[in-house]
Amino acid sequence: MEISRNMKKKKRKPKKMIRSKGDTTFTIVNYLFFGLVTLICAYPFYYLIINSISNNELSSLGEIRFLPKQLHLENYKQVLQLDGLPLAAIVSVGRTVIGTACTVLASAFLGFIFTQEKMWRRQFWYRAIIITMYFNAGLIPMFITMKTLHLTNNFWVYILPAIVQPFNIILVKTYIESIPKSLQEAAEMDGANIVQVFFKVVLPNCTPILATVAIFSAVAQWNSFQDTLIYITDQKLYSLQYLLYTYINQANSLAQMVRNAGGSVANVASAATTQTPTSIQMTVSVIVVLPIMFIYPMFQKHFGKGIMLGAVKG
Template sequence: MTLITKIKKMSREELIFHLIAYPVFALVLLVCAYPFWYLFICTISDNKMVDLGQIFLLPKGIHYGNYIKVLKIDNLSNAAVVSVLRVIVGTGLQILVSSYAAYFFTKQEMWHRKLWYRLVVATMYFSAGMIPVYLNIKMLGMLNTFWVYVIPGMVGVYNMILIKTSIEALPADLEESAYLDGAGYLTRFFRIVLPLQKPILATVGLFGAVNHWNDFFTTKLYVTRPKLYTLQFLLYELLNQVRAIMEQPQDSGPGYDSLTPMATRMTMTAIVVVPIMLVYPFIQKYYVKGIMIGAVKG
């Protein structure tokens, strides 16, 4: 009833707009969400039916065999451990170092503060280039080490700017009284400033974690030891094999009861994408704030 009264109250233009807008946005929704849904239902459906194109909206012949088999793939559990470690250590270090730097760069009394700050920020806009950076990492002996994942990105300059802006918004008296009580820089940073930065640290941390999780190029460029592969890179390699097969004309695949190439890659994709889905609600809570500060600062 209320819907009808609402519609009656609308002007003709308003009504036409909504008659067009709702279907259009519903289509947008479908286009965005369906590939994820399709991938997911395929992983738990009967592999034969997937190959024959009989799965559209709901899973059929539900089984979890794909997951069980994919989890047994050589090196997968190891890659999962590397990925998770990388996210935890990498994000933790990044938050710590970025906020530490941000705090000190808010201190007007620092010797040549402007100069150092500019030097740091300039690296955001200027890079020596992929190969020189590679040669540098090689010279530092960081090829094929876990550290190449977490150390070069430790000072997230962009994050540092965000945190600095947030620290500058704190009232100055807050630190002043602690300073008069004789608290040093580090005490003030850890005891007073950092606890008040939780919202921005959460934002920066979530974005950092997603970036660490999603990155595969670092592995591609610097790592050749399979023990250090991440999940994303393993998936990339797997898709590469599929691509190699794809480029030649292909006969029918192996028996349907076994893991088909398509089932393998879909299941693995689902495994890699699930963590993103899990943290997405939290990211969503913070991203508007993040992108707004980002839009101002470039």
């Protein structure tokens, strides 16, 4: 071993010398390329954040580009008093938390049950659920269905349809199949029933994959825009994303609204902290994006693993 390793080193060294020029150029270009791509991806977020905390007058002139100027938090204070925003935040947080908890538990339980060979007609039911991934009744039939089920203008339209997710079930099932069966058998020997096995044996051993499922569904819930658009007309049930969308479309009337709401405060406030349409949009955008930015790096390490499992099957 030692000898061969030495030989490798000896052999490689001269070649490296010859190619070093092309190599270095490549390395530099490569680093520059990724620096640029990263900048393009990250700068817009930075731009929104610095503009939401800077002098609003400068901001509306487009002067805030690299560093925030004349910091203030007035935008956030004002925006949080906007009609509908706190409620929309509650709706968004609510659907994210409840929806994620439901689908994680359901995926874990279904994934587990579908690994049990003794289950009655296992293959049939498994296929019946998985196949729903590949067809779709279409927009209008879905709308009529929701109407029939009294789910339009109902908070539960955010939760119920998202509970059984075939892809998540595949992920969990594949993962459970890789856990040694002896664990479950041992628990069963001790007299544990199926529910106990699920909670005591399966759940604790599946945390990586369940974390993956959780982050995916949380992000999907938080970002979902289409379901509010289609099924909800009641303003009380608007999600943050939808509210932001309406804000972008009616920015001018919005700024007026804030000024009116501010009343006496607005008279005192200087132009530097008075809300402009852009300042409101940017501030709400930051409020919408911050949770994602905070949660996401924590779960990042799971992505690769989860996706690989999906690729094996999918």
